Amino acid sequence: MSLAILVIIGIILTIIFHFIGVYANAKRTVWIAILLIWAGAISIATQEVKPKAYDEIKSMQGKYTDTDKLIKEAMPTVSLYELINIKNSYLQHKQKK
Structure with a gap:
């Protein structure tokens, strides 16, 4: 899978989670979770292999x-x-x- 496809999937999931947060009146909590997920994914993808x-x-x-x-x-x-x-x-x- 190319990096572009993975980023597009991540953006789509971010938008979906945003609307879930709007519906549940928990935008701040959802955006904190989204930021943590993106930071974790970038960290894992860029870490050096064993x-x-x-x-x-x-x-x-x-x-x-x-x-x-x-x-x-x-x-x-x-x-x-x-x-x-x-x-x-x-x-x-x-x-x-």
Whole structure:
């Protein structure tokens, strides 16, 4: 899934929660919850992966040029979102074979 699709889904959910807050007369509480959810999601997506994931990246390296390009761009520290993109690229090329 691309980042744009995830952001669009997040915006749609934010709008839905906003209207739930308006209906329940709890706009301030809902917006605090929305802000905490967005902050948590951004934090998780941008945190560095564990050392075990670097071993997995090394096993994928050198097989497909598109995947190698993504790995080169992501190094030396790889975020969770970058790892997902690398895996998707690798699996797409693997399925084409």
